Amino acid sequence: MPEFQFEGIQDFLSMGGYAFAVWVSYAFFAVVVLWSLIQPRIERRKLLQLHKARMQREAGVNKQRIKEQN
Amino acid sequence: MWQWFYKLGSPRHFYDMTTAFLPWLYGITFFLLIVGLVWGLGFAPPDYQMGDNYRIVYIHVPSASIALGGYAMMACMAAMHMIWKIKMADIVAKAIAPVGGMFCALCLFSGSFWGKPTWGTYWVWDARITSTLILLFVYVGVAALRNAFDSENAGSKAASVLTIVGIVNLPIIHYSVNWWNTLHQVGSDLSLQAEGANPPEIWIPAFFMGFALLGIFLLAIILRSRNEILVRERRTQWVQDLLDHDLQEGLQRA
Numbered sequence: 001m002p003e004f005q006f007e008g009i010q011d012f013l014s015m016g017g018y019a020f021a022v023w024v025s026y027a028f029f030a031v032v033v034l035w036s037l038i039q040p041r042i043e044r045r046k047l048l049q050l051h052k053a054r055m056q057r058e059a060g061v062n063k064q065r066i067k068e069q070n
Numbered sequence: 071m072w073q074w075f076y077k078l079g080s081p082r083h084f085y086d087m088t089t090a091f092l093p094w095l096y097g098i099t100f101f102l103l104i105v106g107l108v109w110g111l112g113f114a115p116p117d118y119q120m121g122d123n124y125r126i127v128y129i130h131v132p133s134a135s136i137a138l139g140g141y142a143m144m145a146c147m148a149a150m151h152m153i154w155k156i157k158m159a160d161i162v163a164k165a166i167a168p169v170g171g172m173f174c175a176l177c178l179f180s181g182s183f184w185g186k187p188t189w190g191t192y193w194v195w196d197a198r199i200t201s202t203l204i205l206l207f208v209y210v211g212v213a214a215l216r217n218a219f220d221s222e223n224a225g226s227k228a229a230s231v232l233t234i235v236g237i238v239n240l241p242i243i244h245y246s247v248n249w250w251n252t253l254h255q256v257g258s259d260l261s262l263q264a265e266g267a268n269p270p271e272i273w274i275p276a277f278f279m280g281f282a283l284l285g286i287f288l289l290a291i292i293l294r295s296r297n298e299i300l301v302r303e304r305r306t307q308w309v310q311d312l313l314d315h316d317l318q319e320g321l322q323r324a
Contacts, residue, residue: 002109004113005112015122022122022126024183025179028180032176040290040297041293048317051313055314055317
C-alpha cells in the first residue's frame with residue numbers, strides 16, 4: 001500500500017517548498033473543472049427560463065383572444 | 071453496432087442515449103478524480119530530481135493530450151459535417167471548441183508554473199510551447215469565427231474549414247520536441263521496460279488523473295451538445311414536450 005508522503009497537514013500544504021507552483025496549478029485546474037460542469041448547467045437553466053417565458057406569453061395571447069371573442 | 075453508431079447522428083437519439091449514459095459518466099469520472107487527486111498529491115513519492123513540484127505533471131500531461139486529441143476529434147466532426155452534412159457532428163464540433171481551448175490553457179498554465187522552479191522561467195519561445203500557444207489561438211479563432219456570422223449555416227461552414235486547416239498544427243506540436251532543440255523535454259518512453267521508467271507508484275495515479283480529465287472533457291462536451299440540440303431543435307414537438315416536462319419537475323422541486 002502507498003504511504004502518505006508528508007508529516008501532517010502543514011507539511012502537505014508546503015509541498016516540499018513548491019507550494020506556490022503546485023497550488024496555483026491545481027487551483028486553475030479546479031477552475032477548469034467547475035467551469036466545464038457548471039457553465040452548461042447555467043446555460044440549460046436559461047433555456048428553461050426562455051421556454052417558460054414563451055409559454056406564458058402564448059397563454060396570455062390565448063386569454064386575450066378569448067376575451068376579444070366574447 | 072453500426073446501427074447504434076448511426077443513431078448517434080440523430081440529435082434526438084443522441085439526447086436520449088446521453089440521458090441514460092450521463093449518470094454513469096459522472097460516477098466514474100468523480101471516482102477517478104478523487105482517487106487520482108488524493109494519490110497524486112499525497113501518496114505518490116516525490117520525484118528524485120523535481121521533488122514535489124512534479125505533481126503538477128499529473129494535470130499538465132493529461133490536459134496536453136486532451137487539447138491535442140480534442141482538436142483531432144473536432145476536426146473529424148468538421149470533416150463529417152462537410153462531407154456528409156451530419157448535423158450532430160457540427161453540434162459536437164461547436165461544443166468542443168471552448169472546452170478544448172480551456173484544456174489547452176490549463177496545459178500552458180500548469181506547464182508555466184512547473185517551469186518557473188524547474189527551468190527558472192515561466193515562459194520560453196521554444197517550438198513546443200509556441201506551437202501549443204498557437205493551438206490555443208486556433209481554438210479561440212474557431213469559436214470566434216463561428217460566432218461572427220449571423221447565419222448558423224455560414225458560421226458552421228467557416229468554422230469547419232478553419233478547423234480542418236488547423237490540423238496542420240497537430241503534428242508540429244507532437245514532433246516539435248524531436249525536430250527542434252527545445253527546452254521542453256522529449257516525450258517519455260511509455261513502455262515499462264524502458265530505462266529510467268517511472269515506478270508504478272508514480273504512473274498509476276497518472277493513469278487515474280488521465281482518465282479523470284478525459285471524463286471531465288467528455289462530460290463538458292456532452293452537456294454542451296445537449297444544450298445546443300435543445301436550441302436547434304426547439305421547434306420540434308419532442309423538445310417542446312421535454313422542456314415542458316423539465317419545467318414542471320423544476321417547479322415541483324422549487
